[in-house]
Amino acid sequence: MSSGSFLLLDIDGTLVDSFAGIRHSLLLALDELGVDRPSEEFLSTIAGPPMEETLGRLGMDEDEARRGLHTYLRYFGESGWSMSQPYPGALDFLRRAAATEGLKVATCSSKGEAFARRTLEHFRMMEHLDFLGAAEEHGTRRTKIAVLDYVLDSLAIDPSRDRVVLVGDRIHDFEAATARSIDSIAAEWGYGRPAEYAEATHSAPDFAATERILDDYFR
Structure with a gap:
C-alpha cells in the first residue's frame, strides 16, 4: 500500500x-454557578485544554465540571464564538x-x-x-x-x-x-x-x- x-x-x-471568547464564556459560566473568578494568570492558561479539565483545576468534581461545561458551552454558543x-x-x-x-x-x-x-x-x-x-x-x-x-x-x-x-x-x-x-x-x-x-x-x-x-x- x-x-x-x-x-x-x-x-x-x-x-x-479564540481566547477572548473562551475567557468571556468561562467567566459568565462561573458567575452563574457562583464560583469565584480565578486570577488573570490562571485565565491565561485556559485556551487549549478541554474545558472540564480547566474546571477541575478550579476545584470542581466530575458532576460540577459537567454542569460547568454545559453552562460554558451555552454562553460560548450565544456570544463567545463570535469573538474569535x-x-x-x-x-x-x-x-x-x-x-x-x-x-x-x-x-x-x-x-x-x-x-x-x-x-x-x-x-x-x-x-x-x-x-x-x-x-x-x-x-x-x-x-x-x-x-x-x-x-x-x-x-x-x-x-x-x-x-x-x-x-x-x-x-x-x-x-x-x-x-x-x-x-x-x-x-x-x-x-x-x-x-x-x-x-x-x-x-x-x-x-x-x-x-x-x-x-x-x-x-
Whole structure:
C-alpha cells in the first residue's frame, strides 16, 4: 500500500485566536454557578485544554465540571464564538497547504465539532480542509489524543507508513503526537509556553517558518 501525506492542524491558538471568547464564556459560566473568578494568570492558561479539565483545576468534581461545561458551552454558543479572529496569514497558509499536490489537510482540535465548523466556515477556512477533526461537545471524544485517534481512524492514517505532521500550540498537542509516533510543530504565536514548545519536534515563530519546516516533509 502506498503512503500518504497528511497535515493535521489545531484550531484555537493555531488557526484562530479564540481566547477572548473562551475567557468571556468561562467567566459568565462561573458567575452563574457562583464560583469565584480565578486570577488573570490562571485565565491565561485556559485556551487549549478541554474545558472540564480547566474546571477541575478550579476545584470542581466530575458532576460540577459537567454542569460547568454545559453552562460554558451555552454562553460560548450565544456570544463567545463570535469573538474569535483568524491569525494573520492563517487563511493564506491553509490555501497553500490545500493546493499542495498529494497532501490532505485536516484539523485535530479539542474544540467542539459544531463550534469548530461554525468558526471555520465563518472565516472561509472550512473549504480548504479535507476533514474536520474535532471534539464532541457532549460525547466521549473530548481529549486531544481521542480526537487524534478519531482523525487517524477516519482518514485511515498509519503513522508507521504515512507522512504525518501535527501543528499545535499546547502541550496536549505534542504529547498526543508523540504518543502516536507523529512529528509535531509548535505554533509559537499561540497560547503555549516555551516549556510546552520544547516538547514538539520542531518550533516555528510564524506561518512562514512553519511552511519551511513542512517543505522538508511534503514537497
